[in-house]
Amino acid sequence: xxxxxxxxxxxxxxxxxxxxxxxxxxxxxxxxxxxxxxxxxxxxxxxxxxxxxxxxxxxxxxxxxxxxxxxxxxxxxxxxxxxxxxxxxxxxxxxxxxxxxxxxxxxxxxxxxxxxxxxxxxxxxxxxxxxxxxxxxxxxxxxxxxxxxxxxxxxxxxxxxxxxxxxxxxxxxxxxxxxxxxxxxxxxxxxxxxxxxxxxxxxxxxxxxxxxxxxxxxxxxxxxxxxxxxxxxxxxxxxxxxxxxxxxxxxxxxxxxxxxxxxxxxx
Numbered sequence: 317x318x319x320x321x322x323x324x325x326x327x328x329x330x331x332x333x334x335x336x337x338x339x340x341x342x343x344x345x346x347x348x349x350x351x352x353x354x355x356x357x358x359x360x361x362x363x364x365x366x367x368x369x370x371x372x373x374x375x376x377x378x379x380x381x382x383x384x385x386x387x388x389x390x391x392x393x394x395x396x397x398x399x400x401x402x403x404x405x406x407x408x409x410x411x412x413x414x415x416x417x418x419x420x421x422x423x424x425x426x427x428x429x430x431x432x433x434x435x436x437x438x439x440x441x442x443x444x445x446x447x448x449x450x451x452x453x454x455x456x457x458x459x460x461x462x463x464x465x466x467x468x469x470x471x472x473x474x475x476x477x478x479x480x481x482x483x484x485x486x487x488x489x490x491x492x493x494x495x496x497x498x499x500x501x502x503x504x505x506x507x508x509x510x511x512x513x514x515x516x517x518x519x520x521x522x523x524x525x526x527x528x529x530x531x532x533x534x535x536x537x538x539x540x541x542x543x544x545x546x547x548x549x550x551x552x553x554x555x556x557x558x559x560x561x562x563x564x565x566x567x568x569x570x571x572x573x574x575x576x577x578x579x580x581x582x583x
Contacts, residue, residue: 373419
């Protein structure tokens with residue numbers, strides 16, 4: 317693989333890591349040409365194991381024979397850009413985690429019907445825009461047996477660099493895709509829907525009927541506004557997490573983890 321020493325921020329090829337915005341990387345007009353940035357050796361290796369294609373690597377010089385060595389061995393002929401820590405931090409705007417960044421190619425988005433084919437438990441992320449929450453929800457989904465993640469178009473991109481890092485690569489482990497229309501449209505795929513919300517008709521999340529549903533889509537909304545009334549009113553169930561000390565709600569990522577655990581399929 318070519319090791320390319322860079323001495324300036326304008327070196328051809330490194331704009332992927334510095335000057336391109338997340339929106340430009342995503343390339344909405346040509347999604348098949350979209351890219352994303354994976355950060356840290358562990359996360360990059362998870363992405364590689366999941367079949368994502370490398371485009372280029374940015375690595376501090378000292379890590380070429382260290383933390384990045386195993387990744388570089390897997391790179392083939394892609395360019396590996398390297399330089400001093402201070403220069404690379406100036407390029408990216410932040411100090412590299414474990415000294416390694418990797419540009420990777422996005423995979424084509426699949427229809428919900430394909431990734432939900434045999435799924436028993438899925439989560440719908442409705443208008444959640446915080447990158448940390450997205451990453452944390454994916455990490456809990458992978459750990460607690462969620463079969464697929466579906467996101468409304470106004471949610472944060474799961475392949476945002478920070479979301480990927482917070483998820484510790486779990487975004488590459490759980491099938492996910494975008495959906496249009498209402499989350500309750502998942503009934504057409506054989507799911508019952510449960511909206512996580514505080515309302516007069518909500519049931520406790522440990523309700524026996526709810527837990528025994530064979531196929532369930534768990535709908536999570538934003539912390540501020542919550543789920544739209546139309547989504548809540550159209551759901552098969554509305555569920556709440558019982559709480560103490562007059563606490564009325566949890567962070568959406570924490571609430572998702574509780575919901576995933578309680579509503580899991582017992583095998």
